[in-house]
Amino acid sequence: MEDSEILDQRPCFHSPEPEATRRYGEGLARVWREMNAPGPGGLVVSLRGDLGAGKTVFVKGLARGLGIDESLVSSPTFVLANQYASPGEGLSLHHVDFYRLESPDELESMGFFDLIAPRAILAVEWGPKFPGELPSDRLELELEADGGSRLLRAEARGPEAARILAGWSASLAE
Numbered sequence: 001m002e003d004s005e006i007l008d009q010r011p012c013f014h015s016p017e018p019e020a021t022r023r024y025g026e027g028l029a030r031v032w033r034e035m036n037a038p039g040p041g042g043l044v045v046s047l048r049g050d051l052g053a054g055k056t057v058f059v060k061g062l063a064r065g066l067g068i069d070e071s072l073v074s075s076p077t078f079v080l081a082n083q084y085a086s087p088g089e090g091l092s093l094h095h096v097d098f099y100r101l102e103s104p105d106e107l108e109s110m111g112f113f114d115l116i117a118p119r120a121i122l123a124v125e126w127g128p129k130f131p132g133e134l135p136s137d138r139l140e141l142e143l144e145a146d147g148g149s150r151l152l153r154a155e156a157r158g159p160e161a162a163r164i165l166a167g168w169s170a171s172l173a174e
């Protein structure tokens with residue numbers, strides 16, 4: 001049915017509290033690790049949502065899912081980009097925030113394009129600001145405040161992102 005196809009492609013998750021948002025991120029990172037064994041191809045997650053929507057909280061969850069200490073993850077608003085190595089498996093989390101960038105011309109000099117790497121998750125806060133600079137195969141995640149809770153809407157752009165999103169959705173339904 002047409003409707004359910006659209007729902008499949010754009011699943012919506014409800015998060016009643018920050019810990020739930022972290023667990024969504026954790027689950028996505030775990031699924032990415034598991035679905036790509038033995039060697040993950042990179043995953044790019046573009047995060048959209050107002051200030052305070054929970055983008056950085058979600059990225060802390062991604063860190064947790066890669067075995068990285070989530071307390072190390074802070075907003076890269078001022079430093080532009082952070083990189084965290086996952087212990088053991090040679091995976092890493094790269095975290096960028098486009099919020100303070102004025103032009104996509106700044107991306108080259110900050111080394112942004114090197115952060116799109118085969119064994120890394122690249123999370124980009126305010127990714128939709130420069131959508132043309134992101135790989136076409138990526139996951140788009142929108143966070144929307146709904147009173148005290150949050151709605152997360154996920155959308156795959158491209159076949160690899162669709163595969164990971166399907167796995168993530170399935171894991172959440174378990």
Ligand SMILES: Nc1ncnc2c1ncn2[C@@H]1O[C@H](COP(=O)(O)OP(=O)(O)O)[C@@H](O)[C@H]1O
Nearest residue numbers: 015016017018021051052053054055056057150
């Ligand atoms: N369900 C929720 N999910 C995520 N954050 C939440 C939630 N409910 C409340 N919050 C709060 O909202 C804020 C989100 O901050 P942050 O992740 O830094 O936002 P952003 O990076 O989108 O600007 C945090 O203070 C967090 O505690």
Ligand SMILES: [Mg+2]
Nearest residue numbers: 055056075125
């Ligand atoms: Mg943030």
